[in-house]
Amino acid sequence: MNNTVVGADRIGGPGEILDDAQVREFVLRCLAGAELDGRSVCVIVPDATRSCPLPLLLAAVHEALDGRATRVTVLVALGTHAEMTEAQLRLHLGGPYAGCTVLNHEWWKPETLVTLGDINADRVAELSEGRLRQPVRVALNRAVVEHDVCLVVGPVFPHEVVGFSGGNKYFFPGVAGQEIIDFSHWLGALITSADIIGTRGITPVRALIDQAASLIPSRRLALCLVVRSGTGELHAASFGPPEAAWAACADVSAQTHVRYLDAPARRVVSVVPVKYDDMWTGAKGFYKVEPVVADGGQVIVYAPHITRISAMHPEIEQIGYHCRDYFLKQWDRFSHHHWGVLAHSTHLRGAGTYDPEQGERGRVTVTLATGIPEDVVRAANLDYLDPSSVDLDLLAAEEDTLVVAQAGEVLYRLR
Structure with missing residues (x-):
């Protein structure tokens, strides 16, 4: 029309x-x-x-x-x-x-x-x-x-x-x-x-x-x-x-490009396509599903083909992934970094809180099942899962688990 x-x-x-x-x-x-x-x-x-x-x-x-x-x-x-x-x-x-x-x-x-x-x-x-x-x-x-x-x-x-x-x-x-x-x-x-x-x-x-x-x-x-x-x-x-x-x-x-769920999922597995060749771009697999994950739930970003966090922004490996308030409440420590890198950090870590005494608490757990080495993933403040241990069919059969194929473009939201 x-x-x-x-x-x-x-x-x-x-x-x-x-x-x-x-x-x-x-x-x-x-x-x-x-x-x-x-x-x-x-x-x-x-x-x-x-x-x-x-x-x-x-x-x-x-x-x-x-x-x-x-x-x-x-x-x-x-x-x-x-x-x-x-x-x-x-x-x-x-x-x-x-x-x-x-x-x-x-x-x-x-x-x-x-x-x-x-x-x-x-x-x-x-x-x-x-x-x-x-x-x-x-x-x-x-x-x-x-x-x-x-x-x-x-x-x-x-x-x-x-x-x-x-x-x-x-x-x-x-x-x-x-x-x-x-x-x-x-x-x-x-x-x-x-x-x-x-x-x-x-x-x-x-x-x-x-x-x-x-x-x-x-x-x-x-x-x-x-x-x-x-x-x-x-x-x-x-x-x-x-x-x-x-x-x-x-x-x-x-x-x-928006899919609606009636209830939050305890776990979401985002299957990231090969057009995203590092985590800087592949993080879209997290952004698009974060709104439907239950409090305390988990997002597994599944991308065995990704072997590095960022091709162009190695600074992110030193800063790691943190929620927004982690940076705002320690702004003197971080304001000199590229703000775009800080923004990417918050986008992949998602919502959370930070208190100098209690530390940082994310609303959800972010787990990378990628080709990035475990020590690099954990040093960046994310959880690690060996991608060879992931069985997508078994996960899809689990109650309260959502497996998203070709993740990164379609947004998932709660009704």
Whole structure:
């Protein structure tokens, strides 16, 4: 079905599956009317940690822009993830596409970034609902400002930092400098993953991201998508300004990517797919199930293929995994660390309390059944389980145990 959502055009919806021809026609139609003739276009896309049929979509985008755009650059929104190799990019993006340049967002190289300005302390306090009051510098990949138009192409899922991913999140943190990445993630951690994940509408983190995006001088457009989790099939697609296109797909994602349980589970086993190749990304298997675990219960993150905690952030192994209040009540000890690392720490440890005398108490137990060595797991303040001892069929047969296949994209909640 076709929908007009205040500035966005949408096809599909909850329970629908679009065929390739529908998707191609939609992309061609939307871009045909987007006044792109004689413009340079930067196409911003996700990395391989997101389910998305990029070969289909980029082929249609390339067809729509061929002979019209003066140049096209495809920029992979890594955030602070590891860069993709040429072989990985070919598989992930399809192509090659004649006349297109493909770039990783090299967030670790200052020369690839440009500063757009600051969001002042009073505005930060307003956007964060009083949680933070200090200025933050807004920097992002210079390719964004060196093109006339920026086209975001990417999916919308429930998200542990912002509520629902997608839209302007592909700029911040997708192709941003580390300061605002850390800042936005710590704001989400202050709210806590369990409270913000799957929250509809403009959350404080989304408000901060939208404010930062308003400083981008290039014209911003977005092709947002609702992907059938773990596949290349699309439930819906929307096109328009990032704010409107995102909102149209977030409405569908909220009806598509959330499963409701009538009662909490004592144990949840999250089976993490191989697209998450370290615990930094594979931790989504915890985020998406934390809300349905009973107090005192356990989450087993089952991922024998994961052999390290983080490819890009070894700092997390020194800090370990702790609840939010562990850091807040010892802020002098931890404030100098990257706030994005502290945020990730709280997201995987989940809700809990900390008292200097009583110590730290997590609401649930987090157990890694991965290829990460036991001493590394325990030193990081998590429980260890030998993955070879895990029998998924036996666990699934146990009363009060939930086994989640292809974990990381679908959110589980209590009714």
